[in-house]
Amino acid sequence: MSEVTHILDRVQQGDPKAAEELLPLVYEELRKLAAARMANEPPGQTLQATALVHEAWLRLTGNAAQEWNSRGHFFAAAAEAMRRILVDRARKKARQRHGGQLERVDLEHVTIATEDSDDTVLAIHEAIEKLARESAQQAEIVKLRYFAGLEHAEIADALGISEATVRRHWTYARSWLYAELKSSLTR
């Protein structure tokens, strides 16, 4: 049994510490996969977030863990890991380019972390951190969508809430982020 599967079993059994142990392993695997993909793809190609997450799942668990609960934990950890990987990468590149100064975010063109410019990723990331202080659940929804590319229905299943709730939160969260980014530009 792989290490991740073992941890997922413990999560299933209610071990509170187990979920934390998941993140570093998932992070490491995604980092390797992302690096490998980037090395092999022609420049300008985007990483497919969901494909990466899925591949990490297969590699880490060998598909052993059949419980859907387990996978929920895994994908939440994967979204968090994707966020860290992409934000770190963006920060490094931003530092190299203009000594850490962020460019203006083009609010007209923001789609998903693996497709957006580094500066956009960082700006959205900061905004999500702020949103998390107001509403943890909304921030989680945004994270799953923006960093792991999940659709509403998948987010609903991942968080154990209805799709209607996800849509409602997303509608507000998206506007919130817009308002936050816009006001930060004028500060």
Next chain:
Amino acid sequence: MSETKQSLAEFLFEAALQKRDPAERSAFLDGVCRDDPALRARLDMLLEGHFQGEGFLGKKPLRAAQPLPARPTLKLAVPEEPPDEAIGTHIGRYKLLEKVGEGGCGVVYVAEQTEPVRRRVALKVIKLGMDTKQVVARFEAERQALAMMDHPNIAKVLDAGTTGEGESPIYNLQSPISPGRPYFVMELVRGIKITDYCDQANLSTKARLDLFIKICQAIQHAHQKGIIHRDIKPSNILVTLHDGVPVPKVIDFGIAKATEGRLTDNTVYTQLHQFIGTPAYMSPEQAEMSGLDIDTRSDIYSLGVLLYELLAGSTPFDAKELMSQGIDAMRKTIREKEPMRPSTRLAALGADELTTTAKQRSVETSKLMHQLKGDLDWIVMKCLEKDRARRYDTANGLAMDIQRHLSCEPVLARPPAGFMSFKRRCDVTSSALPPRQRLSFCWRSASR
């Protein structure tokens, strides 16, 4: 922003959106924000963001033709959901005894029924937190699919309902099961998966074929009722013993699809379910996931994989190998790579494995090779054709070809050359000898 102001903004935001007419909306905001210009400014900005269109987080995330992550259930941000402590409690008149399985959207328990008869049953209830419209519809679809079928080799549906409805109030008070969740009750099949049963009982090739024919008949029945199973694999076929006679039963139509009638289903989800679960049994058209309409012939492919495994001891593509490749390579293999014929596969086994495989079929290794070479090879490969038009049209067609083989009659799966002369011979022999004599002749004579 303080906690109360944030929720106020959110509340007003949603209320403002209810007003379709911009003038009405403006008037509404004028009214509620009369004393709070900061709040008004905030709401204006939020609404601007909302109506901004696709540009800002509006477009759907880009995807290649990649499978989506499976739908997990996670109690992460919803602390008010209680744990599902169901054992010992009741759903309807069924007392839950033991949890025995968990699938995509449902949990399966062994339950005890006391009225009108006392017996044990299998009860499948939709998972807590999964009662979205789509999932409920899928669950309902599974129940419908099972209820339509009536076959000795398919697990029967006995009852169905929704938790919390029509129950005695006493049960309700005791039960931590939240109400409004659909469930259905099936006959309890106590058995082991077919591949394990055959190996543990050292069933001969012939005996395995006999069981397999019954499974074909069950799938044929489902197809006639307009149901495609879509997830045929050993763990969905249990063998139970009735008076010492092994009876295979097809269970779990969890991702079955009705060919007509209302059935909502997220195709990609169900395909992904298989990727996560058992890619080895997935047909090439399912692996393609191009939105091509999956039909009954996809089940024929999966039956072919099952037959392959029953005869040769492994699936055409090794499951572990498939999964180690990553998704893209996995799909390519299933879609493009030609598998070895069962007898060739045997020939490629190491000595130890070959001995074990033969032992599990109560036959010497050389004889096993001989049994598979020829007819059985061709029958299996016909099921596994990448081009579904070249497979057997029906599960019955497959069953009959196996029957022909067992009766030493020419099989349809043979390569076309010389087929017509074979057919003529077939017509002659079938009228000449009664079936039983032919059978014993075939399987006792050394030449086979």
